[in-house]
Amino acid sequence: MKLLIKNGRVIDPENNIDQIRDILAEDGKIAKVAQNIRNGADKVIDATGKIVMPGLVDMHVHLREPGREDKETIYSGTRAALKGGVTSVLAMPNTSPAIDTAENIKLLKCIIKKTAQANVFIAAAITKGRLGQELTEIARLQKEGAIAITDDGASVDNAQLMQEALKLAKKENILVICHSEDRSLSARGVVNLGLTSTRLGLRGISRESEYKRVERDIRLAEQAQAPVHIAHVSCQESIEIIAAAKKRGARVTCDTAPHYFSLSEEAVLGYDTNFKMNPPLRSADDVVALKQGLKNGVIDAIASDHAPHTENEKDIEFERAEFGVVGLETELAVAITELVDTGLLDWLGLAKKMALNPAKILGLNKGTLGAASDADIIVVDPAREWVVEKEGLISKSKNSAFLGKRLKGQVEYAILGGKIASKNENSRHPRTGKISQVAENLRA
Ligand SMILES: [Zn+2]
Ligand SMILES: [Zn+2]
Numbered sequence: 001m002k003l004l005i006k007n008g009r010v011i012d013p014e015n016n017i018d019q020i021r022d023i024l025a026e027d028g029k030i031a032k033v034a035q036n037i038r039n040g041a042d043k044v045i046d047a048t049g050k051i052v053m054p055g056l057v058d059m060h061v062h063l064r065e066p067g068r069e070d071k072e073t074i075y076s077g078t079r080a081a082l083k084g085g086v087t088s089v090l091a092m093p094n095t096s097p098a099i100d101t102a103e104n105i106k107l108l109k110c111i112i113k114k115t116a117q118a119n120v121f122i123a124a125a126i127t128k129g130r131l132g133q134e135l136t137e138i139a140r141l142q143k144e145g146a147i148a149i150t151d152d153g154a155s156v157d158n159a160q161l162m163q164e165a166l167k168l169a170k171k172e173n174i175l176v177i178c179h180s181e182d183r184s185l186s187a188r189g190v191v192n193l194g195l196t197s198t199r200l201g202l203r204g205i206s207r208e209s210e211y212k213r214v215e216r217d218i219r220l221a222e223q224a225q226a227p228v229h230i231a232h233v234s235c236q237e238s239i240e241i242i243a244a245a246k247k248r249g250a251r252v253t254c255d256t257a258p259h260y261f262s263l264s265e266e267a268v269l270g271y272d273t274n275f276k277m278n279p280p281l282r283s284a285d286d287v288v289a290l291k292q293g294l295k296n297g298v299i300d301a302i303a304s305d306h307a308p309h310t311e312n313e314k315d316i317e318f319e320r321a322e323f324g325v326v327g328l329e330t331e332l333a334v335a336i337t338e339l340v341d342t343g344l345l346d347w348l349g350l351a352k353k354m355a356l357n358p359a360k361i362l363g364l365n366k367g368t369l370g371a372a373s374d375a376d377i378i379v380v381d382p383a384r385e386w387v388v389e390k391e392g393l394i395s396k397s398k399n400s401a402f403l404g405k406r407l408k409g410q411v412e413y414a415i416l417g418g419k420i421a422s423k424n425e426n427s428r429h430p431r432t433g434k435i436s437q438v439a440e441n442l443r444a
Helices: 074-083 102-115 138-144 159-172 195-200 208-224 236-247 258-262 265-270 284-296 331-340 347-362
Strands: 002-012 017-026 029-034 043-046 051-054 056-061 086-091 119-124 146-149 175-178 228-230 252-256 377-387 406-416 419-428 435-441
Touching: 002 029, 002 347, 002 377, 051 347, 056 074, 056 331, 056 347, 074 086, 074 102, 074 406, 074 419, 086 347, 086 406, 102 119, 102 138, 138 146, 138 159, 159 175, 159 208, 175 208, 195 265, 208 228, 208 236, 236 252, 236 284, 252 284, 252 347, 258 284, 258 331, 284 331, 331 347, 331 377, 331 406
Parallel strands: 002 043, 002 051, 056 086, 086 119, 119 146, 146 175, 175 228, 228 252
Antiparallel strands: 002 017, 017 029, 051 377, 377 406, 406 419, 419 435
């Protein structure tokens, strides 16, 4: 199978290419990136006026299967991923059962093999049942295929246990990802602690609950001489701590999610539970700090923290609603709208944050268009504007923080291993005349 993508603006951060080029994919790999490739390809895509970049690697995704297939499945979540330009995801282990044994990884791999529409990589738990009491068998989990460990949704409170995990992870060459939250400080809060929590009369989540734990996690990693990744950084102090750690040579990386750099706590004032997530939306100053961190490189990656929940779990009182929002279908467009269109990042910078860097952090041969790398490619119309609507989302859950927002940039093709895996087309609603996206799944 040969696929030729012609005349696109090719963005390849690894090789520092931002040029009009053709790309030939052959047998699942990138065969050639050059001008005027003439080759008897089986399929040709005309990408004139389009961006052609590596498929996104989203290192923080909750696919909910096994256990909560009413929220999302590996099938529905990976379809949503492809629609949003995400060709690889790292699946979080807080499923039911949690991914804390080799047997559970086997089960998960089986479902992935049968139903996944995009590449799914596995993160296993640090502690059994994610309860923070007893370590999982990290070596066995790694052998079975886990590429990272995390108790995401919770932090390992016991510092000694966490340090033991970091030492073992280093030995087994598996990445530790931290959901850095000191629950004794976040104190069952539901929104950012400060003006918003006071105005709404809701319990607040302090910034200390995040950055003090970021500080601890980095210190433990340094003592264990292990690399560590801090997930979903949301406040300025965390960025400063990570910047200082990087400066002194600590092997720390971090990511943030689109909602943190595009929305602030004011969004919560209407009690809309689609703005409830953990960590919470912070202040306008934090948004500025996050953008700066993305620009200056302290923040390595953008990940969605795609967290699907049913309407029953979201359409209730704010305090009782689940934390989290879906993000796979909107993350690229939010990043284009907020970061590229505003001149904060160029396309190479964006491809770094959303494809190359996460791939590197996870040790994957992805996020690049270099010769012989996996031909996971997306073709994006950078100028196409669209409105996020519930009906347009193909994730099983619709709890998006961007409903009603007009975004710029639409994925036209997602190519997986050299084959077109999904093609998005615009359709105009016959009655309202609204333009919405239809994702045609070409793999099922
Ligand atoms: Zn988390
Ligand atoms: Zn998460």
